[in-house]
Amino acid sequence: MNPVSAPSGRGLRYSIPSPSGSDTGYGSIDYDYEPEEVGGDFTFRAVAVGLLVGCVLCFTNIYFGLQTGWVSMMSLQSALIGFLIFKLGPLFPRLFPAFQPLTTAENVVLQTTAVATGTMPLAAGLVGIIPALGMMNQEEDGRDPIVLSYPKLVMWCLAVAFFGVFLAVPLRRQVIVKEKLVFPSGTATGQLIALLHKAPPPLQSLNPQPSGPYRRVRTSEATANEDEDTIKDLSGGPGWAALGWSFVASGSMTMLSFLFPVAFALPVFDIISAPFGGSLAAHWMWWFTPSLSYIGQGIIMGLPVTVSMNIGMFVGWAVLSPISKNSGWAPGRVASTTDGARGWILWVALAIMIAESLVSLSPMVVEYFRHLFTRVEEERERAAESAFVTHDSPYDAAERDAYFDLPPADDDEPEDEPPERLVPDSWVTSGLVASSVLCVVLVWIVFGKEGIHPWATALGLVLASVLSLIGVRALGQTDINPVSGIGKISQLLFAVVQPGNVVANVIAGGISEAGAQQAGDLMQDMKTGQLLRASPRAQFYGQLIGSLASVFVSTAGYKFYTSVYQIPGPEFAVPSAGVWLSLARLLNNGHLPENVVPFMLVFGGAFALIAGLKAFAPRVRNPHISDLISYLPSGVAFAIGFLNSPSFSLARLIGGYIAYRAARTSVTGETPLLAIVVASGFVLGEGVLSILTLTLASKGYGAVSCFGCGLGGGGYCTGGC
Structure with missing residues (x-):
């Protein structure tokens, strides 16, 4: 792919080979692309449409989450729907006067905001731990069900809404800029946005390919041909x-x-x-x-x-x-789910999920600490080399100069964004402290002394930080964020930290899951932004706004469903809640159905x-x-x-x-x-x-x-x- 001159002064036209009649047998698809001004990413219209799309996704995720436990990030779909909404502008200029063509960077912010809004039902446990607390009973748990009122449910959502966001920001430089992890869904979304806007395709392609009978192979000719057809189909009537x-x-x-x-x-x-x-x-x-x-x-x-x-x-x-x-x-x-076959096979499913989670996470844990150890050793060696060449030594000047010809270390990878487009470290530090304090205080207010102790909530946040790092690396490499396994690991540990307390066990797992979920979502979005040169700070704003708005939207949606339908019931079985509560009961009471072991x-x-x-x-x-x-x-x-x-x-x-x-x-x-x-x-x-x-x-x-x-x-x- 080579840039050629563009009609306008500062734009570039990128040509990609496609099958047609040229001397080489290939023609080209021309992408007229104007680089966007710094600071033009974060716009009111992008955030507003992102919130609109996100609210639809939020209700959709509550519906399917309560029904089947299935919740989708829908980043690719958010970008696509946002693009189609803005296509209405030229078609109906009087009806949508502000909807001029959307820029690529605005679309990145739009989908970031939509994802933050749409995935709060999972991050806040509205399809898992909150229904699980409402399924407790005196006979098995020694206490009545916990059904949170609207104000208390809002406070719980606020408690877990922001910690993962601030936790993810400092990880961007390590896993995206330095290590260049793929984040397949984030990369795929970036490729789609570039395709829709006729922007230059992202330089980093989706390298990992599924093996076996489902392997996908793309050739440059086939890719370009289908890209051209896709642009016509998605931008027009079809x-x-x-x-x-x-x-x-x-x-x-x-x-x-x-x-x-x-x-x-x-x-x-x-x-x-x-x-x-x-x-x-x-x-x-x-x-x-x-x-x-x-x-x-x-x-x-x-x-x-x-x-x-x-x-x-x-x-x-x-x-x-x-x-x-x-x-x-x-x-x-x-x-x-108590004395029937459905409840009996649930335990077998739980054993499968725990076993796979522990084994799948083990290589990631080993790799994480191996990587951490390697970095420490490299820092130590560079410090020793620096001290060696700075002071007098028996080696001659030529030998000393050889040290300066070494390739730059991995940690020396330059940041690809100017400071004004990055999130300042002071914001991250103060945000982590404030969100942690907010979480501890609000959880204590909501659940009281019979729930989880403040020190245990703080410990849960520390555990969430460590496990989120592992989850983000797994997501970047495999496109799977093992939030379910991370939550269950927290439950296993809290069975020792605060034994005999089902409520604390469930809440601790929910805090870890929320941190890992939000950190992973934002990292996927930031990968998309990095490929398309969108502002990380603009995405950070979009994530915070989407998370805050979804606190109230998700809570209202959940209370609406629970006020009309029996949960769990025929329409909404809430399978995730059964898994959370069953594991908590097992760890704290040790009761299993007959012959299931x-x-x-x-x-x-x-x-x-x-x-x-x-x-x-x-x-x-x-x-x-x-x-x-x-x-x-x-x-x-x-x-x-x-x-x-x-x-x-x-x-x-x-x-x-x-x-x-x-x-x-x-x-x-x-x-x-x-x-x-x-x-x-x-x-x-x-x-x-x-x-x-x-x-x-x-x-x-x-x-x-x-x-x-x-x-x-x-x-x-x-x-x-």
């Missing part, structure tokens, strides 16, 4: 049409399920069990939910993850659930071995063995198949297969961006329309007809039927 129709289709299906609840849980598997006098739907939770949003999630997740999820679903719900029920180990209803050991050991093989896979030189390892299922995805009823996994498998077929027919071997646009419309359609159905339910409106909900014994329809 992009809007794809997003609009997918949104309408998913929203319509959501309304249909609200009016006719059987559409949410079709008892299609009863065809198999009817000859035997049983009902797989009513008795074993085997029904199908034709949700377009689940299919969209499957497209975004991809086939490998959805296959792992469905393997886990089959093992959990078709093998272990009947075994535990028919053996009398789980005598209650299958759907019960052998299965926990077998499955935990198996996935510990798989996690170890996957950690070792990059060092395997034999590509055939490496490919075989890539076929092994993901432990987290496998366990999620246990936590959710079969309908959630089956619909996602359809989406995963669609993504696979689309990638096979694509020139580049990747899922086309237009398919991602359709998937985003599917996800957002159900998320947004769920707000309408929630409002209708709060006003007393319900199903028009309960036809079909009594088939096979019923008991599986939602909506009050």
Whole structure:
């Protein structure tokens, strides 16, 4: 790629080869790109639209988080939707006079703000620890459920909203500027933004490629050709049409399920069990939910993850659930999380998640401390060399001069931004202190002396700092932020620090998860900003504004859902809350269901071995063995198949297969961006329309007809039927 002269004085036109008729057989795609002025990144319109998109994502994440435990960062989708919104300006100049074309740097700030707003439900534990505290009881926990009022829930969210943000800022120079970690999602978002705005593609490409049958290979010719088509599709009518129709289709299906609840849980598997006098739907939770949003999630997740999820679903719900029920180990209803098969297999899922988390994090911990030790040794050697060449020595001048010809050390990597675009160290220091004090004080006010001690909260923040460093490095290298494992490690440690206290155990894990989640999100965004030369300070502002706004938006959304629906209940099973509370109870009370331990050991050991093989896979030189390892299922995805009823996994498998077929027919071997646009419309359609159905339910409106909900014994329809 070479720059050529541009029509304007200070701009550059970048040409990328594409198949057409030239002397070499290649033409070019011209990117007219004007470098943006310093300070023009942080604009009111970028932040305002970022908050708007983020609020939609926030409600969507609350909905799906309470339902399935699935929460998405949606950075790529935020950038895409923000770009499309600003495309309305030239089309309707009187309606949107301020919406002139968006700049690349503004889009970076927009998606940073949107992500900060949209992911607060996970960072604040609104889909995990807060429902878990509300599920406690006197019999098992020795205390009543903790249900926080709106003011107290706001204080809790404020307590965990900012610590991870300030923690991430000083890490930027180390992991992005010096080590140049890839952060695949952040890099992919940067590539998409550059593509949409016809800016020069980021210099750093997405180097790590999945191995095995899902390896994606891109050639310069195929890439340029698809880029040209994508620009036309996403900038013009096809992009809007794809997003609009997918949104309408998913929203319509959501309304249909609200009016006719059987559409949410079709008892299609009863065809198999009817000859035997049983009902797989009513008795074993085997029904199908034709949700377009689940299919969209499957497209975004991809086939490998959805296959792992469905393997886990089959093992959990078709093998272990009947075994535990028919053996009398789980005598209650299958759907019960206390004495039913669902609660029994939850423990097996928990063993899998803990085993994989510990093994997967181990190499990262070793690498982190090895890297830290190496840096200390390098500093010591350079200090010794500096002292040696500064003072008189028996060596002659030529030999001494050789020391000055050494290549610059890794720590000497220059900062690529001017000071006025960086976040000052004094802000970081004061912010860390202030956010830590705020967290300790507010947690003490919210939960009191029966919750977690102030010194224990402070210890949790220290632990969150260390674990967040490891999580950020894992995210930068693998695109996976192991926040679930980080939270469980905190729970394990706090079982010793403050034993016998379920509340403290859950809160400590939530604090660690919040810190790791926010630090990872901001680091992904800063990677995008670094590739596109957006101001880190502008992104920092956007993150703070988005986090603050989401404190109130997320709290309102959560209280809205809990005021209308029973949580946990048929509509919202809150599987993440069950995992949090079950582990806390185990660590503090030591009670396990009958005969579940052998299965926990077998499955935990198996996935510990798989996690170890996957950690070792990059060092395997034999590509055939490496490919075989890539076929092994993901432990987290496998366990999620246990936590959710079969309908959630089956619909996602359809989406995963669609993504696979689309990638096979694509020139580049990747899922086309237009398919991602359709998937985003599917996800957002159900998320947004769920707000309408929630409002209708709060006003007393319900199903028009309960036809079909009594088939096979019923008991599986939602909506009050």
